[in-house]
Amino acid sequence: MSNKEEIRGEVRNIFDKIFKTPYLMTEDEEGEGFIQTTCPYKTCDGRGTLTIYVNGYRKAKNCRCYEDEILRRKLKNSNLDDSLWNQKLNLSNLEGVILHPIQNPPERELQLTKQGKPKAVQEPETPEEHVYRAYQHIQMPNGLEAFIHTYVRKTLEYINENPIQQVKxxxxxxxxxxxxxxxxxxxxxxxxxxxxxxxxxxxxxxxADVMKKEKDIESIVSDVDLLIIDELGYEYHTDSGWAVTQIKEFLRTRYNKKLPVVCTTNKYPIEIENLYDKSLMSLFHGTYFMVYVDNKQDGDYRYQIADNSLSDFGLELPQGQQGGNNND
Structure with missing residues (x-):
């Protein structure tokens, strides 16, 4: 056997050892290695990679089982419910109103007595009445589900292609x-x-995690591509306003990083403003789509949206809209 053949044989053995070694897979360079004995799709030998040849050169390609494990770990790290993986977004039974604040909302109509005179004491305005008086409504032509898909597509586009664009x-x-x-x-x-x-x-x-310092919340808030905050307004508040200060820091950090936040709440806008303050409400008004979601059978709400970036989402502000529910 010639020296060249011996060298080729040694190189081949080295490659075989490399490609047969369980692939050490991590999510973003941290976590446990990827080790399994068999591939559920029977396309690799359990190491998570496939061997392919490109222009005569041997290369490794990730197997589908490897990609599945990456997604599983991302799902675990995201704190999202595992059951989501087998579900699809279906909002056909829901409608929504997205609220856009009127710059100079009309004054409340005076409440009158039976004699037609103004009441001496006005009844407090309900949060629902405030929504119809103080917010414009912009029709969402293709419905809530289509808007959500557009929202995902456009925000990912901003992050990937135009990171200096302020994300909604x-x-x-x-x-x-x-x-x-x-x-x-x-x-x-x-x-x-x-x-x-x-x-x-x-x-x-x-x-609570910030207070207990059990997690590196500051790093999570500043680094993840999407932060989802459920139950806005139901955190514990003290007279010192410490919680409000922390919330402002979270949201301003995301704003400065141009990274999106999706939050949910059972509260009306006026209740949110009363709980926090006008500066935080100004941030919500200026950088958030505020979507009021309802069941179709419970009301006649239209799909609505509002903002100066409406055209990006296939929407436009109606001419002369003065707020209130548009039931034409």
Whole structure:
């Protein structure tokens, strides 16, 4: 045997050892290695890679089982429900109103007595009345589900192709059982499928984790591609306003990093403003789509959206709209 053949044989043995070694797979260079004995798809020998030849050169390609494990780990790290992986986004039973604040909302109509005179004491305005008086409504032509898909596509496009573009955030409002948490979680799933990081938490847990310092929340808030905050407004508040200060820091960090936030709440806008303050409400008004979600059978709400970036999402502000529910 010639020296060349011996060298080729040694090189071949080295390659065989490399390619037969269980592939050490991590999510973003951290976590446990990827080790399994068999491939569930029977396309690799369990190491998570396939050997392919490109222009005569031997190369490794990830097997589908490897990609599945990456997604599984991302799902685990995201704090999202495992059951989401086998579900599809279906919002056909839901409608939504996305609220856009009127710059100079009309004054409340005076409440009159039976004699037609103004009442001496006005009844407090309900949160629902405030929504119809103080917010414009913009029709969403293709419905809520189509808008959510567009939201995912456009925000990913901003992150991937135009990172200096200020990304729009999303606030899902509505009563309990309206699918807000499910919708937010499915948005997170789409981010994972597009090889992005997502993290799900409740606002109560987020604030508590900062206080207890059990997790590196500051790093999570500043680094994940999508932050999902459930139950906005249900965190514990003290007279010192510490929680509000922390929430402002979270949201401003995301704003400065130009990374999206999706949050859910059962509260109306005026309740959110009263709980926090006008500066935080200004941030919500300026950088969030505020979507009120309802069941179709419970009302005649139209799909709505509002913002100066409406055209990106296939929407436009009606001419002369003065707020209130548009039931034409």
């Amino acid at each position: 955030n999303l606030m899902l409002l509505g009563d309990t059982g309206r699918g807000k948490t499910f919708t937010a979680s499915m948005i997170g799933k789409e981010y994972l499928l597009n090889e992005k990081k997502a993290y799900f938490t409740t606002m109560r847990t987020l604030v």
